[in-house]
Each structure stands twice: as C-alpha cells, then as structure tokens.
Amino acid sequence: xxxxxxxxxxxxxxxxxxxxxxxxxxxxxxxxxxxxxxxxxxxxxxxxxxxxxxxxxxxxxxxxxxxxxxxxxxxxxxxxxxxxxxxxxxxxxxxxxxxxxxxxxxxxxxxxxxxxxxxxxxxxxxxxxxxxxxxxxxxxxxxxxxxxxxxxxxxxxxxxxxxxxxxxxxxxxxxxxxxxxxxxxxxxxxxxxxxxxxxxxxxxxxxxxxxxxxxxxxxxxxxxxxxxxxxxxxxxxxxxxxxxxxxxxxxxxxxxxxxxxxxxxxxxxxxxxxxxxxxxxxxxxxxxxxxxxxxxxxxxxxxxxxxxxxxxxxxxxxxx
Amino acid sequence: xxxxxxxxxxxxxxxxxxxxxxxxxxxxxxxxxxxxxxxxxxxxxxxxxxxxxxxxxxxxxxxxxxxxxxxxxxxxxxxxxxxxxxxxxxxxxxxxxxxxxxxxxxxxxxxxxxxxxxxxxxxxxxxxxxxxxxxxxxxxxxxxxxxxxxxxxxxxxxxxxxxxxxxxxxxxxxxxxxxxxxxxxxxxxxxxxxxxxxxxxxxxxxxxxxxxxxxxxxxxxxxxxxxxxxxxxxxxxxxxxxxxxxx
Ligand SMILES: Cc1cc2nc3c(=O)[nH]c(=O)nc-3n(C[C@H](O)[C@H](O)[C@H](O)COP(=O)(O)OP(=O)(O)OC[C@H]3O[C@@H](n4cnc5c(N)ncnc54)[C@H](O)[C@@H]3O)c2cc1C
Ligand SMILES: Nc1ncnc2c1ncn2[C@@H]1O[C@H](COP(=O)(O)O)[C@@H](O)[C@H]1O
Numbered sequence: 010x011x012x013x014x015x016x017x018x019x020x021x022x023x024x025x026x027x028x029x030x031x032x033x034x035x036x037x038x039x040x041x042x043x044x045x046x047x048x049x050x051x052x053x054x055x056x057x058x059x060x061x062x063x064x065x066x067x068x069x070x071x072x073x074x075x076x077x078x079x080x081x082x083x084x085x086x087x088x089x090x091x092x093x094x095x096x097x098x099x100x101x102x103x104x105x106x107x108x109x110x111x112x113x114x115x116x117x118x119x120x121x122x123x124x125x126x127x128x129x130x131x132x133x134x135x136x137x138x139x140x141x142x143x144x145x146x147x148x149x150x151x152x153x154x155x156x157x158x159x160x161x162x163x164x165x166x167x168x169x170x171x172x173x174x175x176x177x178x179x180x181x182x183x184x185x186x187x188x189x190x191x192x193x194x195x196x197x198x199x200x201x202x203x204x205x206x207x208x209x210x211x212x213x214x215x216x217x218x219x220x221x222x223x224x225x226x227x228x229x230x231x232x233x234x235x236x237x238x239x240x241x242x243x244x245x246x247x248x249x250x251x252x253x254x255x256x257x258x259x260x261x262x263x264x265x266x267x268x269x270x271x272x273x274x275x276x277x278x279x280x281x282x283x284x285x286x287x288x289x290x291x292x293x294x295x296x297x298x299x300x301x302x303x304x305x306x307x308x309x310x311x312x313x314x315x316x317x318x319x320x321x322x323x324x325x326x327x328x329x
Numbered sequence: 330x331x332x333x334x335x336x337x338x339x340x341x342x343x344x345x346x347x348x349x350x351x352x353x354x355x356x357x358x359x360x361x362x363x364x365x366x367x368x369x370x371x372x373x374x375x376x377x378x379x380x381x382x383x384x385x386x387x388x389x390x391x392x393x394x395x396x397x398x399x400x401x402x403x404x405x406x407x408x409x410x411x412x413x414x415x416x417x418x419x420x421x422x423x424x425x426x427x428x429x430x431x432x433x434x435x436x437x438x439x440x441x442x443x444x445x446x447x448x449x450x451x452x453x454x455x456x457x458x459x460x461x462x463x464x465x466x467x468x469x470x471x472x473x474x475x476x477x478x479x480x481x482x483x484x485x486x487x488x489x490x491x492x493x494x495x496x497x498x499x500x501x502x503x504x505x506x507x508x509x510x511x512x513x514x515x516x517x518x519x520x521x522x523x524x525x526x527x528x529x530x531x532x533x534x535x536x537x538x539x540x541x542x543x544x545x546x547x548x549x550x551x552x553x554x555x556x557x558x559x560x561x562x563x564x565x566x567x568x569x570x571x572x573x574x575x576x
C-alpha cells in the first residue's frame with residue numbers, strides 16, 4: 010500500500026498535498042496496489058473528497074493538538090501509522106511540513122528516502138526515483154534499497170489529477186505524546202499567495218531602482234493573481250521583505266510562470282527559479298544572462314513595458 | 330554549553346555542473362570548493378554570535394567526508410569554531426551521513442546541533458531531521474532566528490505563508506537558513522589560530538546505506554528565448570495565453 014501524508018493549513022488541504030496524493034495514487038497503480046492517505050489533526054475540508062484524487066481510504070488522527078507541526082511527535086505518529094497500516098511506500102510533499110518531518114520519519118523507520126523527487130519511480134530495476142540536485146541544475150536518479158521507501162515530491166512537479174470517487178474516512182488511534190515545543194506566536198501574511206504555492210510569480214531586481222517603484226510590479230502581480238518575489242540584493246537592501254528573496258540562498262520555487270523584471274539572471278538567482286515551467290524576462294540589457302534561461306523576453310525599459318503588459322493582460326482577460 | 334555545527338563541502342555556487350564516469354560522478358575539474366552557504370553564513374556564524382555573548386559556549390564542527398574536506402574545515406575553524414571532528418568516510422546516502430553525525434553527537438553530549446537548511450549540491454534537506462530522530466531530540470526546521478536563554482531556545486521558523494515562534498528546551502537540533510546571521514569573512518588572526526586548532530579524524534561507524542545513486546542527468550537545453558519587441562507587448566500576452574498556456 011502507498012500511504013500519502015496530506016497536510017493542511019488553516020483547515021484547508023494544501024495544493025501541494027493534492028499533487029502528492031495524485032502522485033501517490035499513480036505510484037500505487039504502477040505497483041499494482043492501493044493508495045491511502047494520512048491526515049494529522051482536524052480540517053474543515055471534506056476529506057472524503059480526496060477519493061477524487063485516487064485514494065480509497067483516509068486515515069485521520071483527529072487530535073487537535075496536531076494542527077501544529079512538531080517534527081518529533083509528528084515523526085512518531087506518522088511512523089506508527091505506517092506500521093499500523095502496513096504501507097510500503099510513503100509519499101510526502103516537499104513543502105515546509107515535508108521538510109520538517111519526512112526525513113525524521115525515514116530515520117525512525119530506517120527507510121531510504123528521496124527528497125525533491127520530480128518523477129514517478131522507475132521500478133524496472135529496483136526502485137529508482139529522480140530528484141533535482143545542484144539547485145535545479147541537474148537531476149540524480151536514486152535507488153531506494155530499503156523495504157519501506159519514502160518519497161518527498163517537489164512542489165509543482167506533478168500535475169494534480171482529479172476524477173470521480175469518495176474515500177472512506179477512518180479514525181486512526183495512535184498514541185500522541187505531549188509536545189516538547191511551545192508555539193508562542195504565528196505570523197501569517199494574510200491575503201498573499203505563499204510564494205512556493207503560487208502558480209505565477211512576478212519578481213523584481215535591482216533594475217527597479219528602489220522600493221518606491223514596486224507599484225508597477227504589484228499591479229502586474231495583482232492582475233495575474235501572482236505571488237511576488239525579488240532578487241537577493243533587493244531583499245538585502247530591505248526594498249522587499251526577506252521572505253521574498255528567491256535563489257540559491259533564498260526560496261526555491263517552481264511556478265508555471267515566472268516573470269523577471271530588471272533581474273540580470275546571475276547563476277545564484279537562476280538556481281532558485283530554473284524549475285519554473287515558463288520564464289519571461291524583461292530587461293533593458295540584451296546581454297543579460299537571464300535571456301539564456303528564458304522562454305520569452307522583451308529587451309526594453311521595464312518602466313515602459315510593465316505598465317503596458319499589465320494593461321494588455323487586463324484587455325485579454327476582459328475579452329476572453 | 331556545547332554546540333555542534335554540521336559542516337559540508339559543496340562546489341562554489343558558480344561552478345559548471347557536469348558529470349564524468351558515465352554520468353555517475355560530479356566533474357570536479359576546475360571546481361572551487363566552499364563551505365555550504367547555509368552551514369557557513371547561517372548556522373556557524375550564529376553559533377559564533379552566541380559564543381560572543383556567552384564565552385562559556387564551545388563550538389565543535391563535524392564533517393562526514395574524506396581528507397579533501399580538511400581545507401573547508403580549517404576555514405570554518407578560522408571563522409570561529411573551536412575544534413573539529415571529521416568522520417573519515419565518503420557517502421552519498423543521507424541516512425549514512427546522519428547516522429555518523431548522530432554517533433558524534435551522542436558521544437559529545439551536545440546541547441545544540443545546528444545544520445544548514447540544505448546542501449546546495451544534493452538538496453536533501455534531510456540530515457537535520459534524521460540526526461534529531463537518531464538522538465531522540467526535538468527538531469526545528471527552516472529556522473530564521475535563534476536565541477538562547479539558559480537552557481531554553483526561542484526560534485522563529487518558516488511555515489506555509491508565514492512564520493512561527495517556538496520555545497523549546499535543549500537539547501535540540503535546528504536547521505538554519507537566511508535571516509539567522511550575516512556572512513563573515515575570516516580575519517588573519519582567525520586563519521592563523523585555525524592552523525593549530527584540533528581537527529580529530531575518526532573512523533566511521535558500521536552503518537548501512539539505504540539509498541544508492543544510479544546516475545546524474547542534465548536537463549534538456551532550453552529551446553532559446555523568443556524575443557518580442559517592446560512596442561508589441563500585446564504579442565507577448567498572446568504568446569503566453571495561446572502558445573505557452575501560462576496565463
Ligand atoms: C554565494 C552567493 C549566493 C547568492 N545567492 C543569491 C540568491 O539566492 N538570489 C539572488 O537573486 N542572488 C543571489 N546572489 C547574488 C547574485 O550573484 C547577483 O548579484 C544578484 O542576483 C543580482 O541581482 P539583480 O539581478 O537584482 O541585480 P543586478 O545584477 O544589478 O541586475 C539588475 C538588472 O536590471 C536591468 N535593468 C536596469 N534598469 C532597467 C530598466 N529600466 N528596465 C529593464 N531592466 C533594467 C539591468 O540590465 C540588470 O540586468 C548570490 C551571490 C553569491 C556570491
Ligand atoms: N557530509 C556531511 N557532513 C556534515 N554535515 C553534513 C553533511 N552533509 C550534510 N550535512 C549537514 O546537513 C545539512 C543538510 O544537508 P542535506 O540534507 O544534504 O540537504 C547541511 O546544510 C549540513 O549542515
């Protein structure tokens with residue numbers, strides 16, 4: 010059986026978890042077995058609807074204290090669920106929660122893990138999973154040798170597949186320890202699309218000249234319902250909040266569309282965005298390295314081009 | 330108070346990524362090696378800052394690697410580590426590395442173990458969580474702020490769409506990222522002192538790897554950029570809508 014860990018935020022299942030479920034269901038199909046899901050804590054979303062993505066059953070440890078992620082107790086609960094359900098493959102999404110718990114579960118179960126997976130396993134000769142390495146500049150094919158295999162799937166690298174079906178939701182009873190962690194504050198950026206989950210990201214570099222010019226970028230982002238990002242010098246200069254800095258040393262993203270405004274495309278910047286499906290670059294310098302990594306580009310002054318682009322998108326949306 | 334900082338060696342961020350031996354080995358020709366930026370800029374420098382506030386802290390470094398890691402360890406000592414341990418083993422399996430670090434951590438009785446958020450070559454984001462599990466300690470991932478008050482750590486960590494502040498008692502394992510500290514450059518005194526700081530080499534414990542690398546692949550080259558005139562922005566919108574189906 011393939012067990013998919015489904016996680017949630019503010020009562021809602023994360024988009025990345027739907028991807029993980031779709032992926033896990035496909036893995037189960039390849040292995041000729043069934044797929045089931047595991048939810049810790051309580052949600053407002055309808056768990057039975059996970060059936061649409063290919064799972065027959067959803068195990069829920071409906072303990073409210075599990076709505077807060079504590080790696081240590083999560084790992085213990087998940088490992089026990091794996092043992093109790095007899096799962097042989099466990100799938101996580103490589104989102105913040107995945108990064109906090111998947112490896113812990115692997116160590117606990119002495120199970121081999123591939124994090125940052127970006128393709129279905131090849132079971133022709135072992136159990137080989139492809140992952141991104143060198144910050145998206147290459148792939149590694151890694152064979153998992155242990156009886157239990159754990160995969161943590163990159164965000165936005167597997168298409169969600171929704172069909173028909175309802176899953177049975179079954180309570181799972183496992184011992185839940187007291188948490189060793191006391192959460193004293195939670196600060197969520199309300200209303201903004203989390204960068205790693207955004208479908209479209211509009212990003213700005215030093216070419217915008219100063220924080221006072223961000224309005225044109227934000228207008229474009231608003232029109233596209235996009236997340237916003239920036240290059241490292243922009244974050245370092247406090248023109249934009251630190252959490253928007255993408256790249257080798259910042260956030261790594263893989264949206265469907267990445268629009269770079271006034272960013273030169275240094276190799277360290279590309280390392281955070283090169284997994285984007287489509288890259289658009291607007292830069293006044295035709296020699297900017299970013300054009301080599303781009304799918305579409307405009308060589309021009311962003312202060313003229315971007316407002317026009319926002320306007321054309323508005324027109325296109327109005328007419329379609 | 331004893332802090333263990335996990336140090337890994339990675340190719341410089343501008344290195345050309347290429348492979349040899351039938352795509353099973355990273356091509357090291359002409360590659361400059363550095364301390365993994367997350368280990369250096371964030372976890373190590375934060376440990377040094379904590380020691381500057383509380384001189385009773387000692388900072389030990391651990392690396393699982395072959396003798397070619399020594400220059401990297403010396404650089405980390407020059408920045409401000411007190412002593413270092415190198416587990417003399419080569420491995421690509423995260424569990425193997427984590428289990429070696431856990432052995433060192435258990436023997437040394439550390440209050441705090443720091444790792445980087447990820448290595449920039451393998452991008453595992455795994456070692457910290459595994460070590461925590463193997464030494465049976467709480468784990469805080471993706472930390473951006475770390476403060477100590479006696480035996481309690483106050484940590485800010487990244488969560489979906491925001492951040493969370495947590496209080497945890499030591500011992501503890503933390504993975505560190507941007508925000509935690511500022512990059513430093515080792516000074517001459519540090520470099521001189523590093524030459525005589527202890528670097529102990531220990532043989533690896535018998536641990537079985539749970540994964541094996543089959544080979545590497547490079548992504549297919551991009552087809553090349555389609556340039557649109559700045560006077561025809563509508564054409565870009567059409568292409569994104571009709572051709573790329575991205576908007
Ligand atoms: C170890 C290391 C790690 C790093 N990690 C990161 C990282 O994670 N993320 C990151 O982003 N960087 C990182 N960097 C920094 C990186 O090397 C670059 O310095 C940085 O990305 C440059 O930012 P930029 O493109 O905004 O600025 P610049 O390189 O200054 O580029 C500005 C661009 O704007 C264009 N421009 C100017 N005016 C206009 C206009 N009116 N219209 C259109 N275009 C215009 C220019 O032609 C230029 O191409 C790292 C560096 C190192 C050494
Ligand atoms: N060979 C190693 N020796 C010591 N520490 C390591 C090693 N590999 C990884 N680490 C630590 O674990 C962190 C995460 O690595 P990874 O799980 O490979 O992304 C790194 O930032 C280091 O702090």
